Amino acid sequence: MFCYQCEQTMKGEGCTKIGVCGKQPEVSDLQDLTAYVLRGLALVAREARKTGHRSEAADAYFPDALFSTLTNVNFDPDDFVRLIHDIVRFRDELKGKAEAAGQALDLPEGPATFVPAPDYAGLLDQARETGLFDYPTDDPDIRSLMHTVLFGLKGVSAYMDHAQVLGKKDQEISDFYHDALAAGWDGKPMTLEDWVGMALKTGEINLKTMKLLDAANTETYGDPVPTEVPLGHKKGKAIVVSGHDLKDLHMLLEQTRDKGITVYTHGEMIPAHGYPELKKYPHLYGNYGTAWQNQQKEFAALPGAVLMTTNCLQRILPAYTGNVFTTGRVGWPGAPHIAAKPDGTKDFTPVIERALALPGFAADEEGGSAMVGFGHKTLLGVAGKVVELVKAGKIRHFFLVGGCDGAKPGRNYYTKFVEQAPRDTVILTLACGKYRFNAMQKALGDIDGIPRLLDVGQCNDTYSAIVIASALAEAFQTDVNSLPLSLIISWYEQKAAAILLTLLFLGIKNIYLGPSLPAFLTPNVLNFLVEKYNIKPIGTPEEDLKAILG
Structure with a gap:
């Protein structure tokens, strides 16, 4: 290999x-x-x-x-x-x-x-x-x-x-x-x-x-709206849904009606709480755990069942073998798989039965909360106010700090960057990289009612970020590269590679990329990207903030 x-x-x-x-x-x-x-x-x-x-x-x-x-x-x-x-x-x-x-x-x-x-x-x-x-x-x-x-x-x-x-x-x-x-x-x-x-x-x-x-x-599910998502859990039976596929979550919610089971999201499924057609299910309660790379510890501690709808799956440990079910293109040798029928529907009975057989959470537990649902429809609705705050000097700069998370220690760069970003800056975030700092949402506060940390959604919701940036550029009668906006991107796998190519197609320059550069880029190809698009490897938060803000 x-x-x-x-x-x-x-x-x-x-x-x-x-x-x-x-x-x-x-x-x-x-x-x-x-x-x-x-x-x-x-x-x-x-x-x-x-x-x-x-x-x-x-x-x-x-x-x-x-x-x-x-x-x-x-x-x-x-x-x-x-x-x-x-x-x-x-x-x-x-x-x-x-x-x-x-x-x-x-x-x-x-x-x-x-x-x-x-x-x-x-x-x-x-x-x-x-x-x-x-x-x-x-x-x-x-x-x-x-x-x-x-x-x-x-x-x-x-x-x-x-x-x-x-x-x-x-x-x-x-x-x-x-x-x-x-x-x-x-x-x-x-x-x-x-x-x-x-x-x-x-x-x-x-x-x-x-x-x-x-x-x-x-x-299918409506435009996301700002929603506060509990990070604790309720007493009782539980199913945790991980991945990105909203249809799988929706079908499971339908099939768990009145079953006495609380459904939780995990990883990049957390933005699902912002969709109106999913919010209306009262047994969709909160988000369990954090980013995908912590799932082995978190799933081992879970007294419920797990449904993996898409990436990112880690090796299933003996401690919870039999509790994790895969569906779609996800697969693990020996793990029970829920296949789609010819009409696209799925029968999640095995997941439900497993959740009912497991003990569930013994008691309620508070774990704070996180806000989701700041898609392009929501943010464009307050674009006028944002423009006014920029013109008034109350918002100095925007940072898009987002992308895939991973286990390398160097990824704490993104946490420190958000912590050290000045109080007159706003941070947009998307994908699972937000788990590095989304617990700081309340501490970061707001600027005249605009939260300083705005969760745009999953990695595929980079489209929302592009729409928002384009709208701001139009409002200021300039291009995206001239906006007070910097992209601080973390990458892990191939979806991030696709997004980077999209940003380059759009001609966006001065992207800070980390924690390391792709191994599949030869020195000549990398030099081309640096010279044409000024892609920069991340340094330290202090150095990069100084370089960006002066």
Whole structure:
């Protein structure tokens, strides 16, 4: 195996024996093979669409399959065996339809002609032969950008998967999967500049995907409203829902009506409390635990059941084996999985029965609270007041301090940054990085009624942050780069890579990125990003605040 798609990769270089995330080498190799056969499907789909032949089922499978290879999603090798054979079946069916219509497809040898071994051992041998560095180029900078596009597309896939679950599709996005995954494998040469353009296009498609998901969430569950979320718990039976998938949470809430079970969110599911259609369930009470990387300790202490709807899943420990259920693309060997029916519904009876069999919380416990629900609709509603406060000198600067969290000690930078931000500054935050400092919301106070810490939502709600920044730029008749706004971004996995590409597509400069820079960027590619976009590695909070504010 070789994997360097996440920020915590071994020694900042790459995992070669076992993933820091807990991924076994067999799973890593099968994930690489999954991406390889997807390139074959992409080559066929791109050629077939020229002849008027498409497969909606295959198009929907691209994000579904790529999402499975994202960090901390699926650790079950059997799932990837099924995925690989399904992808090849889609590929051959689509090829057959085109050829039956008298259309000969121009397909080079490689992923478009790959024949998977019939058994697990043979497939694993093939996976080891088609690893991450078995690419059709000897140029390390081009390979770096090819990986950047692949990892960014994995991030796009997480958002597209959520959108598809709620019935949203987009042909331009599907076509980009074909183009991006086929590029470089079709025998047609691409320059370094071409690959830079493809990376920026990935950012553009991610923006379109996040907009699509925002519409899917808000049309289904309403626009988020400011909501105070308890961080303690109630006496009684409990189910904790982690991940990002609002539909899974909604279905579970429906199925737990009048069951005597309190439902809690965990991790990046906490913004769900701000959606009106979810708020109306009285047994959705609060948020249990903190960020995803603390789940092993927190789940071991939980006297209830857990439903993992998306990433981020850590290795399931013996202390709570049997209490954690997976669904969607999430998988762990031996963990009970709740699959969707053909109509998209799910039966969470096993989760409910497990929660009822466990003791539940013995007593009520207060744990403070956190505010969520500051999406773009809410903040644009007070944009006029915010502009007045800026013009009056009461708000000097905005910081977007957000992104993925992780376990590295250096991530306390973000806590210290928020603590030390002057009282006349406002902090927007999103994604699970907020768990580093969201307990400070009340202590940070407000500026004339505008809270200094505003939780915009999940990582995919970066779209809201972009809408807010664009609206402020319009109000001040300037561009985003000229606003009193600085982006202080923490990254961990591929969704953050997709968001970074979106920011670069939008031409946003002077981004502070940490806690370390991506290992898949070669020095030349990194120098290009620094020179064109002035991306800066984080330093110390004191140094960076001084550099930004003067």
